[in-house]
Amino acid sequence: MILSFGADSARLAPAGIALALPSVVALACYVGAAMPSERFSASLRTALLVGWIAQGLSIAIDIAGIGSAIPGARFGFAPALSVTLWLVLAVYELESRSVPLPGARRSLATCGVVVVVLAWIYPGQVHPQAASLWAPLHWLLGIASYGLFGVAVLHALLLNRAERQMRRASPVAEAPAQGLPILRLERLTFRFVAAGFIVLSAAIVLGAWFANPWRWDHKAIFSILGWLVFAGLLAGRRAFGWRGPKAAGWLYAGAVLLLLAYVGSRFVLEVLLHRAPPMT
Numbered sequence: 339m340i341l342s343f344g345a346d347s348a349r350l351a352p353a354g355i356a357l358a359l360p361s362v363v364a365l366a367c368y369v370g371a372a373m374p375s376e377r378f379s380a381s382l383r384t385a386l387l388v389g390w391i392a393q394g395l396s397i398a399i400d401i402a403g404i405g406s407a408i409p410g411a412r413f414g415f416a417p418a419l420s421v422t423l424w425l426v427l428a429v430y431e432l433e434s435r436s437v438p439l440p441g442a443r444r445s446l447a448t449c450g451v452v453v454v455v456l457a458w459i460y461p462g463q464v465h466p467q468a469a470s471l472w473a474p475l476h477w478l479l480g481i482a483s484y485g486l487f488g489v490a491v492l493h494a495l496l497l498n499r500a501e502r503q504m505r506r507a508s509p510v511a512e513a514p515a516q517g518l519p520i521l522r523l524e525r526l527t528f529r530f531v532a533a534g535f536i537v538l539s540a541a542i543v544l545g546a547w548f549a550n551p552w553r554w555d556h557k558a559i560f561s562i563l564g565w566l567v568f569a570g571l572l573a574g575r576r577a578f579g580w581r582g583p584k585a586a587g588w589l590y591a592g593a594v595l596l597l598l599a600y601v602g603s604r605f606v607l608e609v610l611l612h613r614a615p616p617m618t
Contacts, residue, residue: 357399361454364392368450371443379443383434386447390427393454397421400457403464414462415604418481420453425485426492433526439496446492460608473548479541480600486534487568491593493527494586501582528575531589535568538596556606560599567592 367389371382397420400412427446430439500520542561571588574580580588 357404358396360392360396360399361458364389364396365451365454367392368447368454371447372451374444382447383443386427386443386450387431389447389450390424390431393420393424393427393450397424400461412462412464413477414460414608415601416453416456416460417462418484418601418604420457421481422484422488423449423453425482426488429485429489429530430492441499442492442496462604462608476541476544476548479537479544483534483538483541484596484600486530486537487589487593487596490527490530490534490589493523493530494589497523497527498583498586524581527589528572528585531568532572535565535572538565538568556603557599560595560602564592564595564599567595 367385371386371389373382375382397417400417403412423446427450430442430446433439434442497520500523504520538561542565545558567588571580571585571592574588575585
């Protein structure tokens with residue numbers, strides 16, 4: 339984010355402080371939306387929406403390199419998490435208007451606080467130019483797959499919670515009311531998994547195409563392992579009707595592998611080794 343504690347934070351002139359305002363607004367709104375109170379649920383939902391808009395503006399400022407002395411895009415592991423959560427929130431804002439998603443607001447708002455603060459502390463590096471003309475599309479597809487799988491994980495968590503509540507409740511009183519949301523959540527979960535798998539496949543193919551030479555680094559290995567896990571999940575769902583804890587376990591495992599692919603490798607390079615990785 340523009341407002342950062344990174345090595346180049348000294349560039350914060352009045353114009354830079356003005357550019358940092360969306361990040362401050364996003365953080366304040368997410369803190370408010372994370373409140374446990376349900377008396378003002380409408381106001382808290384509005385705060386989450388305003389925070390999402392402000393976060394999107396701050397992401398656009400950073401990716402466009404606005405306010406930076408070096409032309410190019412700023413990116414790293416924390417901005418990647420920020421963009422991923424922003425995409426998850428975008429789906430939540432749209433879906434929650436027609437499908438009840440109880441308990442998601444506080445969790446997403448808390449995650450918003452975490453990613454905004456992380457992006458302040460670890461703003462990433464400015465990349466003056468891409469390694470290839472296709473690199474921006476590869477990056478866009480990769481982040482989009484992060485967002486789609488993040489939404490799938492959110493739905494799986496809500497699905498597991500609804501199933502636990504249904505088992506604890508009276509079958510006669512609660513099963514009919516919970517049946518439709520549970521079935522809908524399950525369908526949505528696998529739809530987002532399938533969409534994320536398609537986008538991830540395109541990102542991997544595109545990355546292998548323009549990479550010269552191909553490197554079997556941590557990012558490539560974890561990405562392919564995650565792809566294999568998601569392929570196994572979709573195949574198991576189609577052939578054996580996987581659902582419940584087994585399907586959720588495969589989804590969580592694939593999501594962790596995919597998270598380690600970019601965010602994990604960039605975290606090690608940027609934070610532990612203090613190296614500037616290429617934007618690929």
